[in-house]
Amino acid sequence: MPIDLRRAHPARPRIWWIVIGVLAFALVLLTVAVHYEWAPVVDLDEAVADWAYDLGSGHETWIDFWTVVQNVSRGVYVTGLLTVVAIVFLVRRQYRMVLWLLATGVLSWLAALFAKGLLERPRPSWAQPLIEIGGTSYPSGHALGAGVLTTTMILVTVVSTARGPIRYALIALWSAVGALICADRIFLDVHWLSDVVAGALLGSLFALVPWVLAMQAAVDGILPRITTTGTGSKRVAVVFNPIKVGDNAVFRHQVREAAAVAGWRTPTFYETTIEDPGTSMAHRALEAGVDLVLVAGGDGTVRVVCTELARTGVAIGVIPLGTGNLLARNLGIPLHKGDAIEVAFNGQDRAVDVARFRSADASDDEDAPESFTDTSFMVMAGLGLDAAIMNGVADEMKAKMGWLAYVVSAFRQLRYPAVKVEISVDDGEFERYRARTVVVGNVGQLQGGIPLLPDATIDDGKIDVVVIAPPRAWSWVRLVVRVLTRRRRTDEKLDRLTGRKVVVRAERPTPRQLDGDPIGEGTEFTAEVQPGVLLIRVPS
Numbered sequence: 001m002p003i004d005l006r007r008a009h010p011a012r013p014r015i016w017w018i019v020i021g022v023l024a025f026a027l028v029l030l031t032v033a034v035h036y037e038w039a040p041v042v043d044l045d046e047a048v049a050d051w052a053y054d055l056g057s058g059h060e061t062w063i064d065f066w067t068v069v070q071n072v073s074r075g076v077y078v079t080g081l082l083t084v085v086a087i088v089f090l091v092r093r094q095y096r097m098v099l100w101l102l103a104t105g106v107l108s109w110l111a112a113l114f115a116k117g118l119l120e121r122p123r124p125s126w127a128q129p130l131i132e133i134g135g136t137s138y139p140s141g142h143a144l145g146a147g148v149l150t151t152t153m154i155l156v157t158v159v160s161t162a163r164g165p166i167r168y169a170l171i172a173l174w175s176a177v178g179a180l181i182c183a184d185r186i187f188l189d190v191h192w193l194s195d196v197v198a199g200a201l202l203g204s205l206f207a208l209v210p211w212v213l214a215m216q217a218a219v220d221g222i223l224p225r226i227t228t229t230g231t232g233s234k235r236v237a238v239v240f241n242p243i244k245v246g247d248n249a250v251f252r253h254q255v256r257e258a259a260a261v262a263g264w265r266t267p268t269f270y271e272t273t274i275e276d277p278g279t280s281m282a283h284r285a286l287e288a289g290v291d292l293v294l295v296a297g298g299d300g301t302v303r304v305v306c307t308e309l310a311r312t313g314v315a316i317g318v319i320p321l322g323t324g325n326l327l328a329r330n331l332g333i334p335l336h337k338g339d340a341i342e343v344a345f346n347g348q349d350r351a352v353d354v355a356r357f358r359s360a361d362a363s364d365d366e367d368a369p370e371s372f373t374d375t376s377f378m379v380m381a382g383l384g385l386d387a388a389i390m391n392g393v394a395d396e397m398k399a400k401m402g403w404l405a406y407v408v409s410a411f412r413q414l415r416y417p418a419v420k421v422e423i424s425v426d427d428g429e430f431e432r433y434r435a436r437t438v439v440v441g442n443v444g445q446l447q448g449g450i451p452l453l454p455d456a457t458i459d460d461g462k463i464d465v466v467v468i469a470p471p472r473a474w475s476w477v478r479l480v481v482r483v484l485t486r487r488r489r490t491d492e493k494l495d496r497l498t499g500r501k502v503v504v505r506a507e508r509p510t511p512r513q514l515d516g517d518p519i520g521e522g523t524e525f526t527a528e529v530q531p532g533v534l535l536i537r538v539p540s
Helices: 015-035 039-056 060-072 075-091 095-119 141-160 165-187 193-220 248-262 279-287 299-309 326-331 337-346 385-391 395-401 404-412 475-484
Strands: 236-240 268-271 292-297 315-320 348-358 374-377 380-384 419-425 431-435 437-441 463-468 494-499 501-514 517-538
Touching: 015 039, 015 095, 015 193, 039 060, 039 165, 039 193, 060 165, 075 095, 075 141, 095 141, 095 193, 141 165, 141 193, 165 193, 236 248, 236 279, 236 299, 248 337, 268 279, 279 299, 292 299, 292 337, 299 315, 299 326, 299 374, 299 517, 315 326, 315 337, 337 517, 380 385, 380 419, 380 517, 385 437, 385 501, 385 517, 419 463, 419 494, 431 437, 431 463, 437 501, 463 517, 494 501
Parallel strands: 236 268, 236 292, 292 315, 315 517
Antiparallel strands: 348 374, 348 517, 380 437, 380 501, 419 431, 419 501, 437 463, 463 494, 501 517
16 A cells, blocks of 8 residues: 555644653653652652562563563664665655654664763662663663654554554554563563653654654645535535544544635534434535535445435535445545545546436335435445345444454355346346345445456446356355456356346345445345436545
8 A cells, every 4th residue: 555644644733742742741750750769750660670570580481581572672673674664665765754764763872872871870680680681771772662663663554554454453563562572671670660661752752753843744745736616616515424433523623624725615514313314414515505515424324425416516525434435445535534535625526427226125124214215326236145244244343343344244144045036137138047146336346456346337327237146155265266356257156237227126025235234125126327427526
């Protein structure tokens, strides 16, 4: 994934200086306390040192483990790892990142030399030490390296990965590595607790300060590209799912700031509800005479708002905050919230198709906000296994696992029974199939770029159909290979159809879904393309 510095750019940029100020204040306060041997700090240091010594004394395996941690976390290895990262950035021509890593390394090394020479604090001393080590104690050099390593690698992770499980797992990994290195100094009893805390603070500071100084200018230097639709009044509305945006106040501030930079008026915000996922909010936005509507939420929220804004000439900016985010993925809209907001204000309009969905079977959920007898979809409509997969993923599961929740649900549904279906394309004769799942798509790619419908594009004036019918559970392996390799061959296991209108009938009530949202069981539906009726902001 390409490097994008804006992923690490907070909605309120001054938060960086607040964090730096807090860390610096804590470091100065701790240094003064150590220098003047303030009793509470000294007592805590001695208590922790005594506890660590008693814990390790006589336990060779324990000491050997922490000795290994000490050896592999020496400054030369930390420097080597960061050098490799810098070389990778150099090859990718990310020169600003290289300079930041170089500045961080030089500054932290000079700071460590200065600090150790300033206090010359002796290490914990024992008649029978756990290990022998020389030099002064404050601050801990290993902890300083841990602070540098953890902070730099977390920042590298943020600018290199999209929001999701992979990013969170890597951040947790780097945090654990830093904590392990710091704990090593305590359990080997070669540093006081205050030495370790000071080292970690110092290392974090000398990674953060060059970052803010170097990267702030780069982010601010991204010039907006103004694109106006509608009346030219630059009125903008934001329809958002409050559950998905996280901190409501931060989100509103981020959008207002982006609007101001791009020359738009102050946005008007409309929150969706369980009872109304966006219909009345879209109507109110249109009544206000807006030129642009930002919709922030999952594919379901996006679908509802797009349905209402079709044929209005008002552009939509999609801020993908769901689990699948298939519409955004297929249009190249960034999955990072800040990047998507920028595209919404500064991208270009693309006329896309909307697929009308009609069914005589109303939703079997009496509390559902829509009957689904006559609506639209942007991504895909499905009947059978894919709908069962969607139905098997609870909101809590999606919140914890992201798109991997669908993978888990898919494995649970591998033995989902086939159903007899009839399909008609463009009012032609009905063809009979025995299918596990039928998917009608306005776009072609699933998460991870999986080309389920390789010929489908959102502005070709057609909708594509795939009928999947593996005879046995293990047959899924071959089908997955066929899909991933984009093979065009069709047979009774996998067939593809294309047209402007598709009618699907099932012999018995079967689960159905629209854009990833289950809509209950039914026996038939009609999907018909409406070419170029919606404007969506995409990257220029």
